[in-house]
Structure formats: structure tokens, C-alpha cells
Amino acid sequence: MTGHLLGRAALAATLLVAAPAAAAPLAAVLPVPAAVTFGTGTFRVENGATIVVPGRDAAARNAAARAIEIVARTRGLRLRVAEGGAGAIRFVRAGKATAGDEHYRLDVTPAGIRITAASDAGLFYGAMTLAQLLAPDARLGDAVAVPALAIDDRPRFAWRGVMLDVARHMQPVAAIERVIDMMAQHKLNKLQLHLTDDQGWRIEIKRYPELTRKGAWRASTTPNDGAPPGRYGGFYTQEQLRALVAYAAARAVTIVPEIDLPGHAQAAIAAYPEIGVLGDRPPVSGDWGINPYLFGTDTRNLTFVRNVLDEVMAIFPSPYIHVGGDEALKDQWQASAAVQAQRRALGIADEQRLQSWFIGQLGDHLARHGRRLIGWDEILEGGLPASASVMSWRGEAGAIEAANMGHDVVLSPGPVLYLDNLQSARDDEPPGRLKIQTLADVYAYDPLPAAIAPARAQHVLGAQANLWAEYMVTPEQREHALFPRLAALAEMAWSPKAARDWPAFLTRLDPQLDRYRRQGIAAADSAFAVDFAVPGGVGAALRARRVTVALTRQVAYGTIRYTTDGSAPTATSPAYATPLTVAAGSVIRATTIAPDGRALAAPRRFDTAPPALLTRTSAALPPCTTTPGILLRLPLSPDATAGPAHSMNIFDSCWRYPDAPLDQLSAISVTVGRLPRNFALRQPQREQVVWRYNPTSFGTLLVHAGDCAGAVLAALPLPDPASAPNRFTLDAPLASTTAQADLCLTIAPPVGGPLYGIDTVRLTPKEPR
Numbered sequence: 001m002t003g004h005l006l007g008r009a010a011l012a013a014t015l016l017v018a019a020p021a022a023a024a025p026l027a028a029v030l031p032v033p034a035a036v037t038f039g040t041g042t043f044r045v046e047n048g049a050t051i052v053v054p055g056r057d058a059a060a061r062n063a064a065a066r067a068i069e070i071v072a073r074t075r076g077l078r079l080r081v082a083e084g085g086a087g088a089i090r091f092v093r094a095g096k097a098t099a100g101d102e103h104y105r106l107d108v109t110p111a112g113i114r115i116t117a118a119s120d121a122g123l124f125y126g127a128m129t130l131a132q133l134l135a136p137d138a139r140l141g142d143a144v145a146v147p148a149l150a151i152d153d154r155p156r157f158a159w160r161g162v163m164l165d166v167a168r169h170m171q172p173v174a175a176i177e178r179v180i181d182m183m184a185q186h187k188l189n190k191l192q193l194h195l196t197d198d199q200g201w202r203i204e205i206k207r208y209p210e211l212t213r214k215g216a217w218r219a220s221t222t223p224n225d226g227a228p229p230g231r232y233g234g235f236y237t238q239e240q241l242r243a244l245v246a247y248a249a250a251r252a253v254t255i256v257p258e259i260d261l262p263g264h265a266q267a268a269i270a271a272y273p274e275i276g277v278l279g280d281r282p283p284v285s286g287d288w289g290i291n292p293y294l295f296g297t298d299t300r301n302l303t304f305v306r307n308v309l310d311e312v313m314a315i316f317p318s319p320y321i322h323v324g325g326d327e328a329l330k331d332q333w334q335a336s337a338a339v340q341a342q343r344r345a346l347g348i349a350d351e352q353r354l355q356s357w358f359i360g361q362l363g364d365h366l367a368r369h370g371r372r373l374i375g376w377d378e379i380l381e382g383g384l385p386a387s388a389s390v391m392s393w394r395g396e397a398g399a400i401e402a403a404n405m406g407h408d409v410v411l412s413p414g415p416v417l418y419l420d421n422l423q424s425a426r427d428d429e430p431p432g433r434l435k436i437q438t439l440a441d442v443y444a445y446d447p448l449p450a451a452i453a454p455a456r457a458q459h460v461l462g463a464q465a466n467l468w469a470e471y472m473v474t475p476e477q478r479e480h481a482l483f484p485r486l487a488a489l490a491e492m493a494w495s496p497k498a499a500r501d502w503p504a505f506l507t508r509l510d511p512q513l514d515r516y517r518r519q520g521i522a523a524a525d526s527a528f529a530v531d532f533a534v535p536g537g538v539g540a541a542l543r544a545r546r547v548t549v550a551l552t553r554q555v556a557y558g559t560i561r562y563t564t565d566g567s568a569p570t571a572t573s574p575a576y577a578t579p580l581t582v583a584a585g586s587v588i589r590a591t592t593i594a595p596d597g598r599a600l601a602a603p604r605r606f607d608t609a610p611p612a613l614l615t616r617t618s619a620a621l622p623p624c625t626t627t628p629g630i631l632l633r634l635p636l637s638p639d640a641t642a643g644p645a646h647s648m649n650i651f652d653s654c655w656r657y658p659d660a661p662l663d664q665l666s667a668i669s670v671t672v673g674r675l676p677r678n679f680a681l682r683q684p685q686r687e688q689v690v691w692r693y694n695p696t697s698f699g700t701l702l703v704h705a706g707d708c709a710g711a712v713l714a715a716l717p718l719p720d721p722a723s724a725p726n727r728f729t730l731d732a733p734l735a736s737t738t739a740q741a742d743l744c745l746t747i748a749p750p751v752g753g754p755l756y757g758i759d760t761v762r763l764t765p766k767e768p769r
Helices: 008-026 058-074 120-133 173-185 238-249 266-271 299-315 331-335 337-346 351-368 397-404 439-444 454-459 475-482 485-494 502-518 538-544 683-688
Strands: 035-045 050-053 080-083 089-093 104-109 112-117 144-153 159-165 190-194 217-219 231-233 254-261 320-324 372-376 389-392 409-411 460-467 531-533 546-552 559-563 580-583 587-593 604-607 615-617 631-635 645-649 654-660 665-675 700-705 712-717 727-733 741-748 755-765
Touching: 035 104, 035 112, 050 058, 058 080, 058 089, 058 120, 058 502, 089 120, 104 120, 112 120, 120 144, 120 173, 120 502, 159 173, 159 485, 173 190, 173 238, 173 475, 190 460, 238 254, 238 299, 254 299, 299 320, 299 351, 320 351, 331 337, 331 351, 337 351, 351 372, 389 397, 397 409, 397 454, 439 485, 439 502, 454 460, 460 475, 460 485, 475 485, 485 502, 531 604, 538 546, 546 587, 645 755, 654 755, 665 700, 665 712, 712 727, 741 755
Parallel strands: 050 080, 050 089, 089 112, 159 190, 159 460, 190 254, 254 320, 320 372, 372 389, 389 409, 409 460
Antiparallel strands: 035 144, 104 112, 104 144, 217 231, 531 546, 546 580, 559 587, 587 604, 615 755, 631 645, 654 741, 665 727, 665 755, 700 712, 700 741
16 A cells, blocks of 8 residues: 555544644645644744755755745745754654655744654645645735644545646646646645647657657647647657656656557557558547547557657656556457457457557556556456556446455546536536536545455555546636645545545635635636526516525635625625515626635626526526437637637537526527537447437527427528638527426537537517507
């Protein structure tokens, strides 16, 4: 076991004793430490204070420098570091470090602060806790009175990871460094870089230059800074990656490279078609999903992959090398006479076992170089190579099976640890997947499944959150997806299970949100953002010309405060208690205010004028639920960095407008986006795509009363894609009816035609008589 499982009974007792005094000093520390005791008095840290580190101890000096940098940005205090001599704030080496040791002690007395550790990582994490203690609130530039306490801390799990997908949309090195900075402050220690996929090869391999000359670029209509016209992509040089490895190591983060194979190989085969199976040269894919291209399995192809891995190992000193292994459709292997002949000659029963053999060959190669293979849970299929570790993403089943077999595992299950899932159903969420995973959902997950036998629990290395990036182009979109949910991951993976406490976590998150802001991190405020609902229904409100509005948010922390006079809500604005009733046309602005008077979210606005009440964006139009599919929130083009996003089921262009007051309506206006249908669907999925009867040349938007078999209230032909922009508005009168019911909106393009998404639906009320 490379993780550290603390004695739960002893820890619980420590925390229980400490709890009455813990709230104030621990309000700044996240993740919560393993054990804390409290003393009497405080130690005051002024501007210009010195941190003393042992002489000629580069790691201690680095840890102090990182803490000083953070405190300067989050508190405005300018500290300095000195080697040797006396000082009130000291870093001390004590004991003998062992492999995987991340333990530290932090002691505060009225005489000073002392951080003690045997290992480099321990000193670093002590420094990160110190930086949080020195920025406990939103004050800037003030001295800090640190309460007397003793922290004895070490992680619950050794693997506390984040995966960044830079293959679909390459990110600037500086953006990755910002994520590493935040990982370090959260005591997260593994950064997996997903460097290759069907849509791009992002790592320079000097022996095979075509991998980046051709494989790093795909066709695109979206302008790409620095790229040739019509091409999108890029790659990292080996020098850039070595510098990134050093940057991460200075922050106690190990970068784990992922080279995805035998599937997700289209970009590589676009560069070198001879490493594929059937000999053709595909383009680098612009389609999301599972493409069919596989690496070949003969000696030439294995040599190619081994040579690639040799250069990868020369860049990344990580003990683990990730080889993917996921979603490898076996059609090409099945269709290849050469592959089938090789399979039979090896005495391998089927293609699943052939993949196991293939992965095993790579595992042996890595082992000869002192490295360990890790892959997604599909590497279990056909038999798991003896040296392999498993990252379980399709739920927990893969981790349970592998751990009970004696293999090390990392829990990374979707959807809860897939941070490309949105954090709320709000219309201001950026693109992503529509299986909402809130901050609370992530915090509640525990990465030690009960189905793993107690004697095998030591094989659980830890947990990892994955950020796939098909729908996330910019660094800001990724930071929105990562933070603050990575704070929840950190407490889940570092802190003892007995110490986890959701209300207390929110208290600790409060100052962390301010630390994000001062470090320029575009963290989401989704958990604290105010949502609005009309409990009595819009129809009743229109008739009464009075609107009752309920205000809610995801978490019970802070106070909802609101205004109706057009001003931004502040700490002195009225506190929300019960639904508000206002005259139609009033505008409510609301936010969540922290106990210290800071706004925890940007103010949200709710207009009660009839046209606004009758307007729905796509986020408020639930996809029809009768059809299976893939629910996504998509931009207008795959590489768009801004613009509208469309919530939809890509298998069925069908939406519901709930509770439309049909008896009060005269017309409908729908803003529509035309999107490329760039999804590589497997055969069973293709059969699930709904193609409706289309009565016009280029497609039709139909508006039905009630369900989608109801009366047609309006039929709106779509314009010619050759001449119309990819965002347009359709207007039509609505047939008269006296019912109040849902509307069903369907879009029927020609079979095989583009994908259409609804941006906004606006219903026009009848003129008052």
C-alpha cells in the first residue's frame, strides 16, 4: 500500500476533543488536517517576517519560497527566507524520510511557528498549510494573529490526482502551470496529461517527427492563433515538457503522461499510416467519440510504440506511465488477415485477449526501465497483465475487480469524478456534459468501495478527477470546471474519512474562494449562485400581474440577499426568507453573502416583465426524455472559444417548454444554432439517432401542444445552410388554444444533415383587451 490509512478510532477521538475550539483556526485550512490540538494564545506574523530554513537545503528553501509567493498574493504580506540562524518561523528536518512519506507537523505557540518533516514533500505540504493560515480571511495587507495549535498531518491516500485532456484542445503551458499551482495548494500530487488521441498528438517525439508535423493538426473553420489557416492544434516540445515536469516537481506534483493505445490512435496513424492495421491514411479526426483506428500488433508496430515510450520516459520521471487502453473497437483487428494470423499463431482466443497481450508487451517494456504501467479499466478485459495498475472510470467495478485480484487501483469513476459534467443546470454554465455533478456530489464520494475486501484495501492508491475537454476550449472554461470542485476532491483524498464534515468544509471553502480570486483563478460560483422560480406558474402571474418568486441556491452557507430597485445586493440588502411577491415588471437581483459581508457569487438577475417570464434559454428547456442519448451543452463550433451554448440530446433534437400558458400567447420566436454533426458514434448508437419526417427542403422546427404527438401549433422551415448564418431566428404565430400545457419543440433536418440546437425560445403574450 503506497497510501496512508490512519487509525480511524484514534483520529476520531482527537477531532472530537478538538472540535469545540477548532472552528476559527481551521476555518482557513483545506483540506482539513488529519489531527489538530489547540493551545492558548497566538503568534503574530507581520509584514517582513522571516522564514528560516536549514542551510544548503534546496527543497526546504523551495517550500518556503512557494509559501511566500502565495502569501504575497493572497494576503499582501511580504515575507522573506533565510538559511540557518535563529528565527521565529522555522522549517526543520527531523527523522528519516521513507518512500511516499508526506507527513509533517506544524506547531504554533506564542513564541513562533515550526514546521517539521523528514521528507521534501512533508516540508512542502507544511508550507502550504502555513500559507493558508496566513490568509485566513479577506483582509489584505494586515498582520495575521495565528492561533496556537499543533497539526500532525499526513494523507489518507497516496494518489490524489487530476487528469487534463490537452489532446482535444491544447492548452498553453502557462495555463497548465496555474492548475499545478492550485493542485499544490490543495495537496493534490498527480497530474495526468492526456497527450494523444484521435483529435491530436501533442508530444514531440524526435524519432518520429510526423507525429507532430501532421498528427498535431486537424482541419477547423475556427481561427487558431499561430496556426496555418484552416488548421487547429499544436504540440509541446520536449524542452517545454521537461520544464513543466520541473515546475510541477518543485510543487510536489508528479506528471503522469498518457499515450493512448491501442485505440484512440487516429492522429498517430494520420502521421504514419504503416503503424495502423488496414494501411489507409485517415485525417486527424475532428469528430468526438470513439473512432475505429487501432495500432497494429506486429513486431514493427510494437517497436514503434516502444520507441515512443522510450522518449516519453526520458521526459517524464514518473514511476507510472499511462497507456490508455480504453474504447478500442476491435473491428479493424477482426477485419485484418495479418492480425488474425498473428492472433492464431500466438494461441490467443479472441481480440480482447489480444489487447491484453499487447498491453502486457508494453508493461514488460516499461518494467525493464523501472516503470509501472497503468491504464483505464478496459485493460481488465481479456486478462490483466501482472504488473498493471487500473484506473477505474466506468464506475467502481473495474477497481473492485482489480483490487480483489491484487492489483493497485485508482478510483476515477464517472460521472461523479468527471468534471466535464456541469455543476448546475444554469444557463450561464459553459459547454460540457449534462449529468450535473455539484460540489456536494464530489464531496460526498468516497474512493474506498465497500466491495473491496478489507485485506485488499491497501491496493486502493487513491482518487483522481478527470477533465475531458471535447467541449472545453479555453483555460477559463477549464478552471470553472475544476474549481472549487478540486477542493472537495482534495479533502476526500487527503483527509481521514471521519474528519469530513460538509458544513465545516463550506466554512473552510469560504476563504479559499477569496484566495482563488486573488490568484486570478476563474473558479465557478455555481454552488452559491441564486436561482429563481415562479411557484405559482407563469400563467397565473401574467393574469394577476403580480409575480411570486422563490430564491434558492445549492448550498446552505451564507445568506441570500436581494434588491428590487436595480442596485447590486450587498451585506445590508434585505435577507431572503420566504418567496417574494412583486409587481410584474420588477427586476430582482440576488446573491449569497458570506458571514464577513463578501459576495460569494456574482449577482444573478430575474426580470418579471411578461416577455422575460415567457423567455427560456436552452438550459431551461429539458431534452425530451423518451429517447436514450448523449446529453451535452455544445458551442456553435467544436473549437469556438466564446458564444452561445446549446443544451441538447445529440440523438434526438427534441425539447420541452414546461407549463406554457397557451391561452395567453400569440406568437413564438426561436433562436437556433446550426452545429456540425461531428460525433463518431458506434453502430448501436447510430441506430438510436432519431430522424423525423421533414416536410421542407432544409429541415423544419415543429411546435406541438402537450407531448410531441400533440397538435402542431407552428411549423417553421429552416433556412438553406449554404446562405444562412449558423445562428438565426425563426418567427411564427401560434395557433389559438385554451389549454395550459407543455410545448414540445422538435427539429427535423434532412437525414444525415447538420445538428440543430435551440438557443432561446421567446413566447409573445396576446395584447391585453
